[in-house]
Amino acid sequence: MPTRFVLAASLTLAGLCPATAADTISVDIKLFQFKPKELEVKKGATVTWTNGDAIEHSVTAGKPGKPAEMFDSGFFSKGGSYAHTFDSAGNFTYFCKRHPNMQATVKVVE
């Protein structure tokens, strides 16, 4: 079995989406969750979040009570989307300001 496939399968089983070379990666907001919850992308990739819930959500960098300045979508409604390009490597947590239990991570690799 090719090593790459084994690694991808392991990461998927661990709930982590492997880094992708695609320039644009999608994250669904559905049932008050960010899907995938853990995402790995390459530096320079753009992540687009699309709200599938009939309520406003936000995509806000940082953690509840401690937002970071890196990005903040503001609230957007069902069908709306927000995109952010990750220009530097690192682990970036984000959350929804209205529903602070909604939290997820983007890992940006070189």
Place this chain on the structure above:
Amino acid sequence: MKTFKSTLAALALGTAIAVTGITGTDVTGTSSAIAAEMHGKAANDLRVALNQLLAEHATLAAAATQAALRGRKSEFESAAAALDMNSQDIAGAIGSVYGKDAGDAFLPLWRKHIGFVVDYTTGKATGSKKKQDKAVQDLLQYANDFGAFLNSAAPTLPKEAVAELVKTHIVSLKEVVDAQAARDYKLAFVKLREASHHMQMIADPLADAIAAQFPDKFAAN
């Protein structure tokens, strides 16, 4: 005054329970048992299970608020713990249908409205109209969140209709707490019966929507 202090201490603990679920650990294993039972149930069985869970929610909530209002700390803690087990059962039921992640997302959302009921009860206990009004506003806003969640899970359930049903649930529980605070127990139990019966208005359409969405899982009787 001593009663109020005890009440507030208990309510603070209750909020902690609602938020963290620490003492609400499912020691009986009820949640997993119900989740397991949900699979392969006939549509009518699903309806009965959801009705039972939601009616229990109303009954346990009223038991907790009554104990809190009278400052009976130990009784309140036990009622709050039982209420949280019920919350876990409801989330487990949602998770058994829509996946564990959905159940995990549902639980804090559900617990949130219990926290607001605690806030309202605190307002009644302390005579703070401001706190009561804030709690009512939070609860009404919560109704929209809940409507959105169920609409996402089962798109045939209109968000606005679900939100209206949840608002009625909130008002019915508020009437129970108001009667308890006034020591009008005859009225409190009349309102509690109404509140319990009203849960069917949420449980039935939810069960029907789930059964229609997953006919392979929930066969028609």
